[in-house]
Amino acid sequence: MNQTFQDELAGMLGERVSFSLPLREQHSHGEGYTAKGMPDAVVFAESTEQVASVLRLCRKHLVPVVPFGAGSSLEGHVAAVRGGVSLDLTRMNGILQVSAEALDCRVEAGVTREALNAHLRAGGLFFTVDPGADATIGGMAATRASGTNAVRYGTMRENVLGLTVVTPAGDVIRTGGRARKSSAGLDLTRLYVGSEGTLGVITEIQLRLQGLPEAIVAATCQFERFEDAVGTVTTALQSGLRMARIELLDEVQMRGCIGYSRLEGFEEKPTLFLEFHGSPSGVREDAEGMQELALAFNGNLFRHAERPEERTLLWKARHNCYHASKWLAPGKDNMGTDACVPLSEFSACINETKEDVRESGLVAPLVGHVGDGNFHLGIMHDPQDAEETARAEALAARVAERAIRYGGTCTGEHGIGLHKRRYMAAEHGAALDVMRAIKLALDPDNIMNPGKMLPDGPGG
Amino acid sequence: MNQTFQDELAGMLGERVSFSLPLREQHSHGEGYTAKGMPDAVVFAESTEQVASVLRLCRKHLVPVVPFGAGSSLEGHVAAVRGGVSLDLTRMNGILQVSAEALDCRVEAGVTREALNAHLRAGGLFFTVDPGADATIGGMAATRASGTNAVRYGTMRENVLGLTVVTPAGDVIRTGGRARKSSAGLDLTRLYVGSEGTLGVITEIQLRLQGLPEAIVAATCQFERFEDAVGTVTTALQSGLRMARIELLDEVQMRGCIGYSRLEGFEEKPTLFLEFHGSPSGVREDAEGMQELALAFNGNLFRHAERPEERTLLWKARHNCYHASKWLAPGKDNMGTDACVPLSEFSACINETKEDVRESGLVAPLVGHVGDGNFHLGIMHDPQDAEETARAEALAARVAERAIRYGGTCTGEHGIGLHKRRYMAAEHGAALDVMRAIKLALDPDNIMNPGKMLPDGPGG
Structure with missing residues (x-):
């Protein structure tokens, strides 16, 4: 990050940009995954237009941009592995529109799930997607999050109606709309949902809501x-x-x-x-x-x-x-897996997985959103113990590879980030080339969250 | 279409290609929309590999390819407006896998909705999406179809788990899988669902099923x-x-x-x-x-x-x-509209629409999937009567434009095809450039259903 860029950024944003070490450190990682990536600057955006200005500047100087919400990602999505700007969206926390009649709302990306539901409760409404963590809606959209309610109400894929996205060129686009369904052209909403900040920055989200159950x-x-x-x-x-x-x-x-x-x-x-x-x-x-x-x-x-x-x-x-896992294995870290398989394969998959756990000699409790075929192992290990960590990683790899073999996915709801890029080729085969072609077309300079989701290679 | 190409095509496919006028005429149009586009040849593909061979040959000779299913599209999707090959997929009618435990199945693109449900019934299962017509599953996926059950079970967007797609380069990719949810990379399944044959040819579809209700x-x-x-x-x-x-x-x-x-x-x-x-x-x-x-x-x-x-x-x-509409206005044609708006705007939108109908002096019954905010006018007109047809078109345009103004879409379930391209800019604004960039990246020679969905312009 050169001085000219820093000066221009500071001139544009004033106190909304920081180069301080503690803030940069705080924005260098999410949860769960230990790898860090220190950004050179942290920007606190307050509007879509500001995000657009930052992206135009970053593109001019070819500086990476890593969107940042609650920092609750488990897969290293927010680590600035190539430096650049950590774009913190938590100040964009406006709830812009709520309709009980249409059962929808529009929020800025930095609104958290719990803040939204607190706001909606009085009107007899709720937003269903519940990944556990009090994540931001923007982060949940970017990782295609789900959780315990998905079996009935769907994931972010089903519950996002439309988006405002800032493209890497700094253009502001709106995808989808408020209609519950549409056949009008390419489904850009679904393309950006789950794109992990690699195609642009989501700044507003139109969500489906439900009435609070009686x-x-x-x-x-x-x-x-x-x-x-x-x-x-x-x-x-x-x-x-x-x-x-x-x-x-x-x-x-x-x-x-x-x-x-x-x-x-x-x-x-x-x-x-x-x-x-x-x-x-x-x-x-x-x-x-x-x-x-x-x-x-x-x-x-x-x-x-x-x-x-x-x-x-x-x-x-x-x-x-x-926390219960930590109680089972005091002092150890929890390495999470996120396999999701067809329900017809769930029992076999779990049985083989539990056999793996026994063979590994590790403590690894299992909890699953079984209605969706999604389960997590919490593989307890001491990160200081290289041999134990290697065993934990081998176990996690077997879980991911087995899920793919059974026609499922290495990640049902956490996303790829850094840690699961190694499974992308096995899971997607030649379709990975199509993802790379889209990445290259929409972010030709690879400034958006580089080094994430797509394994290294053209456009990756 | 030059002779070399014709010879190569015939040599490759034998009796699976036809240049006969009646077959070409039959493949020159869908339903509802009167514009035709005569293909130069009709190919009856019998496997994904055959589709891939045809696409490789077409790309080499820069010949347009128009996928064709039941021919029940209402928006001119299947008209070969730039000639080329009409790729009929109805011989690919295998039901490849059904699982009652996973509540899913995999079918070839030419399987029709009614054939699938007849097959599933004995096992106590059904496929929910019901657009009325006995369309092929491939066509329904390509147009993001829905219908009367969508309010409860969703549209093709929610019910397609994965696809086999042949790219314009003749590569075969698989998107998605059998897991009910996934956060693994870009959602290519949703990108191809609703892409109207402009990005590639869908040859297999993995579908969600439901148990027959008690x-x-x-x-x-x-x-x-x-x-x-x-x-x-x-x-x-x-x-x-x-x-x-x-x-x-x-x-x-x-x-x-x-x-x-x-x-x-x-x-x-x-x-x-x-x-x-x-x-x-x-x-x-x-x-x-x-x-x-x-x-x-x-x-x-x-x-x-x-x-x-x-x-x-x-x-x-x-x-x-x-048919009831035709009974109301004997001898006239039915021009269908397909607006879909947020439920909060539905009443206002309908009232204004009915005022428009009164002013138009035309018979135009209204029927709607009201749970989704989607409604159709059947605008009865005599296509031989230019003045009446112009009035019908003006009425249809007002309906589409109003839906967009109310935060909805000009098409809830029929698709864009030829007829609704004129509304794409109003509905999508700058997001249209992103669609064009994707089209250009994935079909650089514009051989896939050219002249559809995207209005004329780069990549269109």
């Missing part, structure tokens, strides 16, 4: 065998039973949750955490239907949680799986 | 005022009431249906046709909830149709709206 019931059910938990879910999905959340925790993860979150009355067995949304009688019927199914699959200890505080306890325990 | 109930409700019908639907959607179909027919369309389809016991008033899918008690609760809501909006004549033959009668009448 009634919510949670339930849990424990099983002796994994296959039975999965069989219950598969049969429920086939029969159209409506579940808002279906989470599967293995016996190791349950041991952690019982210990860390003080869950009472549970055994260390594969367990489903469920939630039903609808009318009071509807959710009761759904929960009872699920209970009947679970019994047919030898499920036991089926328990309903109708009171909000019971539900909160359950979902807090679910969201604290990460 | 119970289905249809219902109808009539209203004095449009706003009340729309208010009923909006409120139902906010409250999470689960409808599989919500169709709105205006009083003119109802007059046609009563007359043409001999619907008994209905008045010529705005009418909702509804369908509920679920458990027997669930659908009853949903239908009753809807009835209560409709009453609050002054709906009357609420009638349930629980017996299959009653339902069939209703939906047959709905699907025959096109």
Whole structure:
């Protein structure tokens, strides 16, 4: 980053740019993934027009730009591995429009999920996508995030109606719109959703919303065998039973949750955490239907949680799986995997994975969004211990490669970032060339989040 | 098309290529739109590899390729406006894989919707997207089709998991996969869905399926005022009431249906046709909830149709709206519009549209997928009458332009093709340049369905 560029940037932005070491350090990494990439400057953008000005300047000087939101990415998306500008969008936190009639809203990229839902609650609305972390909507769009509610309401792919994007040339475009569906030309919205900041900067997002459900019931059910938990879910999905959340925790993860979150009355067995949304009688019927199914699959200890505080306890325990893993293996780090496979392959995939875990000798609790075929291992390892870390990485690689072999993906919801670029060729084959051609066409100077998502090669 | 190319094509394909006038004429147009474009040859491809060979040859000789399925496109997509090869995919009609556990299947592009559903029924499964016509799955993917079930199950955008695509260079790529969600790189599946054959040829499609619902109930409700019908639907959607179909027919369309389809016991008033899918008690609760809501909006004549033959009668009448329009205006053609707007703007948009219809002096029944904000006018006109046709076109233009003004789209489900290219700039603004850049990057010689979707200009 040359002095001319720095001077021009400072002249343009004043106190909205910083070259301070602590701020740069804070913007050099996300969560989970240890690799860092120090940016040369941190810019706090306050408007789409400012983002456009920064991009025009960066393009003129061929300076990399790395969009930054809550910094909760797990795959190194926000590390400035080639330096340049970390473009912090958290000051763009305006909620621009909400419509209860159209069930949609428009927000700036820096609005967080929890801030949005706090704003929507009074109007009887909610935004469904819940990745656990209080991520920004812009970051969630850029990584195609999902989470526990996706089985019913979809991921960011289904819930983003339109975008404002600043292109690497500094042009401002709007994609999609407010219509729930459209056949008008190339689906640019879906192209930018999940593009991980490699094609441009998302500055505004039009979102689908839902009405707050009249009634919510949670339930849990424990099983002796994994296959039975999965069989219950598969049969429920086939029969159209409506579940808002279906989470599967293995016996190791349950041991952690019982210990860390003080869950009472549970055994260390594969367990489903469920939630039903609808009318009071509807959710009761759904929960009872699920209970009947679970019994047919030898499920036991089926328990309903109708009171909000019971539900909160359950979902807090679910969201604290990460901390529960640390409780299981004090002092160790959690290396997360993110495989997603067709439901028909889920049991086989999990069984082989658990065999791998046993062979690895590592503690690696498993938790999954089983309704979508998505599961995470938390591979506990000591990053100071090279041999253990290598074993953890080998285990993670086997999980990713197996998912691809089973017709699935190495990442259901975390994204590629830095860490999973190595699987892109295996997963996409010749389609990777099409991705590279698009990257080259839309960001010919490769200033947008270079070194991410696409493995090294033309345009990568 | 020069002789060398013709000879090479014939040598490669034998009887799978035809230069006969009747076959070329049959492949020169779809439905609805009168413009034709005669191809120089018709190729009946039988495999992805054959498609790849044809594309390599066409690219070498810079010959246009127009993919052709059932020929049911309404917007001129299949007209070979620059000659070349009409690539008929109907012989690629294999159902390659079906999984009840994963709720998915893989089909060749030439499989039709009805053939697929006939195949799936015995296994208790169905494919939800229903545009009315018995289109091919490839054509439906290429135009991002939807229809009456989309409000509950989504459009082709939500129901295509992955694709096999032949690029203009003759490379075969696979996009997406069988996982229900993925964050692995650019969403090429969604890029090709709706690309109208302008980026490559879709030869295989991985689809999401649903279990056949245990119970289905249809219902109808009539209203004095449009706003009340729309208010009923909006409120139902906010409250999470689960409808599989919500169709709105205006009083003119109802007059046609009563007359043409001999619907008994209905008045010529705005009418909702509804369908509920679920458990027997669930659908009853949903239908009753809807009835209560409709009453609050002054709906009357609420009638349930629980017996299959009653339902069939209703939906047959709905699907025959096109013929009912012709019955209303004998000897005239039906020019269809396809606006889709946010639900909050739906009433205003419809009211202004009906005012336009009155001013036009034309017969133009209205029917809409109101749950998605999508509606069609069937503008009846005599194509031999230039003045009347001009009035019809002016009316259609006002509908498209108004939809865009209201934050919606000129086409909710029919696609752009030839006829709606004129609205692309108004709808997409500078984003059109991004579409053009992608077209140029992926089809640099512009051999894929040239003259469609993108208005004339670079890469168009």
